[in-house]
Amino acid sequence: MKAIRLASHSMRMMKRYKLRTSFMMLGSFIGVAALTFVVSAGQSAERKVLEMVTQMFGDSGIVIRVGGGEDVGGPRGAGTRLKIDDIAAIAKEVPGIEDWDPMQTLTTSIRHGDATDNAQIFGESERWQQVWNRSASRGDSFDETAVASLARVAIVGPTVAKELFGNDDPVGADIQIGAVPFKVIGVLESWGTDPHGMDRDNEVIVPITTLMHRLAHEDTISGAKLLLKDPASSDAIKVQIRKILRERHGLSPGQPDGLTIITPTEVRRMVGKVQRVMFVYLPLVAAIALLVGGIVSATLMLASVNERVAEIGLRRAIGARAEDIRLQFLMETAITIVAGGLGGITVGFLVALFSAKQMHLGNVDPWMAALLGIVASAVVGVIAGVLPAVRAARLQPAEALR
Amino acid sequence: MIELQNIGKTYQRPSGEPVEALIDVSLQIERGEFVAIVGTSGSGKSTLMNIIGLLDLPSRGRYFLGGQDVTTLDGNRQAEMRNKKIGFVFQSFHLLPRTTALENVELPLLYSDRKSIRDMSRRALEAVNLADRIRHRPSELSGGQQQRVAIARALVNEPDLLLADEPTGNLDRQSALEVVSMFQSLNRAGRTIVLITHDREIASYAGRIVKLERGSKASDDRVTETRVVMQEAQ
Numbered sequence: 001m002k003a004i005r006l007a008s009h010s011m012r013m014m015k016r017y018k019l020r021t022s023f024m025m026l027g028s029f030i031g032v033a034a035l036t037f038v039v040s041a042g043q044s045a046e047r048k049v050l051e052m053v054t055q056m057f058g059d060s061g062i063v064i065r066v067g068g069g070e071d072v073g074g075p076r077g078a079g080t081r082l083k084i085d086d087i088a089a090i091a092k093e094v095p096g097i098e099d100w101d102p103m104q105t106l107t108t109s110i111r112h113g114d115a116t117d118n119a120q121i122f123g124e125s126e127r128w129q130q131v132w133n134r135s136a137s138r139g140d141s142f143d144e145t146a147v148a149s150l151a152r153v154a155i156v157g158p159t160v161a162k163e164l165f166g167n168d169d170p171v172g173a174d175i176q177i178g179a180v181p182f183k184v185i186g187v188l189e190s191w192g193t194d195p196h197g198m199d200r201d202n203e204v205i206v207p208i209t210t211l212m213h214r215l216a217h218e219d220t221i222s223g224a225k226l227l228l229k230d231p232a233s234s235d236a237i238k239v240q241i242r243k244i245l246r247e248r249h250g251l252s253p254g255q256p257d258g259l260t261i262i263t264p265t266e267v268r269r270m271v272g273k274v275q276r277v278m279f280v281y282l283p284l285v286a287a288i289a290l291l292v293g294g295i296v297s298a299t300l301m302l303a304s305v306n307e308r309v310a311e312i313g314l315r316r317a318i319g320a321r322a323e324d325i326r327l328q329f330l331m332e333t334a335i336t337i338v339a340g341g342l343g344g345i346t347v348g349f350l351v352a353l354f355s356a357k358q359m360h361l362g363n364v365d366p367w368m369a370a371l372l373g374i375v376a377s378a379v380v381g382v383i384a385g386v387l388p389a390v391r392a393a394r395l396q397p398a399e400a401l402r
Numbered sequence: 403m404i405e406l407q408n409i410g411k412t413y414q415r416p417s418g419e420p421v422e423a424l425i426d427v428s429l430q431i432e433r434g435e436f437v438a439i440v441g442t443s444g445s446g447k448s449t450l451m452n453i454i455g456l457l458d459l460p461s462r463g464r465y466f467l468g469g470q471d472v473t474t475l476d477g478n479r480q481a482e483m484r485n486k487k488i489g490f491v492f493q494s495f496h497l498l499p500r501t502t503a504l505e506n507v508e509l510p511l512l513y514s515d516r517k518s519i520r521d522m523s524r525r526a527l528e529a530v531n532l533a534d535r536i537r538h539r540p541s542e543l544s545g546g547q548q549q550r551v552a553i554a555r556a557l558v559n560e561p562d563l564l565l566a567d568e569p570t571g572n573l574d575r576q577s578a579l580e581v582v583s584m585f586q587s588l589n590r591a592g593r594t595i596v597l598i599t600h601d602r603e604i605a606s607y608a609g610r611i612v613k614l615e616r617g618s619k620a621s622d623d624r625v626t627e628t629r630v631v632m633q634e635a636q
Contacts, residue, residue, distance in 0.1 A: 002512075002515065005512055005519075016501065310496060311498060314496040315513075316481065317490050317496075318484065318555070319514065320481060321478045321481040321482075321513075322481075323478075324481075397458070401492070401496070
């Protein structure tokens with residue numbers, strides 16, 4: 001009864017000092033909003049990255065790419081004239097390769113009537129669906145004969161279809177890729193936007209031979225993906241691939257081969273890097289925001305204790321025990337900070353939701369962030385509240401009244 | 403009711419140098435008395451008031467309040483004694499700002515086990531003739547009215563002892579006389595009152611005047627002819 005009475009009295013007092021109360025709320029509000037935003041947006045970005053990485057590499061594939069480092073395209077070395085035959089030879093000589101798909105790309109414009117679109121064209125073998133784990137959502141793919149005969153058939157991505165045909169069915173229609181006429185035989189399943197912001201639906205797949213000889217006019221490929229029977233053997237297989245390719249390209253020891261070979265081990269390392277950023281550095285930044293918010297709240301609370309020394313003295317004089325004073329200040333801080341924290345969770349989550357939508361990051365799951373936010377604001381509340389409360393209660397009544 | 407035995411109080415200056423605020427003060431106050439404690443500033447009268455009001459502990463000596471040795475009580479029991487047995491009136495009123503008269507008067511009851519807080523507070527305000535001001539904030543009241551709110555707050559828990567520290571110090575003459583007159587009628591109704599003041603005239607309305615000088619009791623006189631506040635002064 002007495003406790004409830006004191007609590008409701010505290011609430012009334014806090015309402016009378018709206019400015020002070022709202023500044024104290026602001027501290028935890030900003031910190032918790034930052035934490036909630038970073039955690040929920042980070043989570044959904046991470047999920048998206050993992051999804052894309054899985055789509056690109058799977059967990060049992062080796063990707064060979066012409067070019068220097070893993071992420072930065074360096075100058076082409078002498079041995080980079082990678083050919084379909086090179087990959088075919090690897091598939092024949094190295095045991096444990098289940099399937100493979102060579103690849104060459106080109107960015108060019110596509111036309112249908114007056115409509116145009118700039119898209120990335122992928123030349124691939126008839127095995128692209130199994131190897132890349134992607135398929136045509138409508139229509140058909142092409143077969144071995146089409147690849148052998150340099151057939152001018154194309155499977156367009158949903159964005160390309162929308163740009164060129166609006167809501168009409170593109171299957172069976174004629175388009176021009178560059179200056180070459182093609183027939184649309186299918187529409188790709190949607191993959192959305194990748195972590196680099198590339199629209200993976202703004203792509204077209206054509207037979208690799210057609211792309212090499214009719215569009216790009218070159219006899220090399222830019223890469224390939226190999227599916228392994230046993231992913232555990234990927235590192236050993238990588239060594240064998242390097243050896244075969246160096247032999248075939250006639251490279252002397254020490255000469256760079258200009259190739260990047262990405263195994264599931266390396267994919268896991270990349271994913272680990274992404275996770276470190278998402279789960280360590282970003283929350284660290286948010287934690288600093290939270291800490292600053294907590295310090296601001298605690299400082300304001302301490303200032304308020306100083307300003308209210310006479311009030312504390314009076315309360316002590318008329319019969320408040322030290323623990324009543326302690327409880328009052330603890331309650332005031334806890335209430336403001338938890339209220340600020342709840343506001344921060346709401347706003348942080350809404351901002352995360354909005355930015356996830358803007359960046360095509362997919363769903364945002366608020367529960368983890370909300371839980372963290374509540375725990376964090378409670379911890380800040382207790383820490384920021386205990387200090388001023390203890391200080392307030394330690395004052396002797398006579399000394400506080402002076 | 404109040405018995406101080408050889409009370410001494412030593413303060414530490416921030417420089418570490420000790421200051422003797424009270425030296426060997428013994429004083430006995432009976433139930434129903436109206437005692438004025440007078441002295442110049444620095445005479446130790448505020449220190450004495452803090453000790454009588456259990457707001458501070460003496461360095462030496464013993465203090466019995468209502469027959470009980472209160473120097474040995476712990477902080478919580480002292481708070482309870484202040485709440486139940488003592489009502490305080492201060493020079494600067496010490497009302498909570500932005501808080502209505504009624505809520506200010508309720509404050510001591512919040513820390514007690516009393517029920518029907520509202521009714522008791524309203525009756526206390528009626529007793530100091532402020533029934534029409536219960537919703538007013540301190541900033542909307544005159545000094546005299548604010549001090550009457552403070553008196554209502556001091557009386558709301560029906561304490562045995564009313565302790566007033568320079569209650570007229572911040573008031574004009576007429577409000578001061580009103581307060582003194584109020585103390586006199588409370589005293590007639592049986593309340594024990596201890597009034598600390600440096601104002602000789604205000605002190606002359608009490609029944610007994612104790613004078614402090616440099617921390618010691620200099621005189622202790624019964625007033626044979628107690629002054630009554632003149633009607634024309636009100």
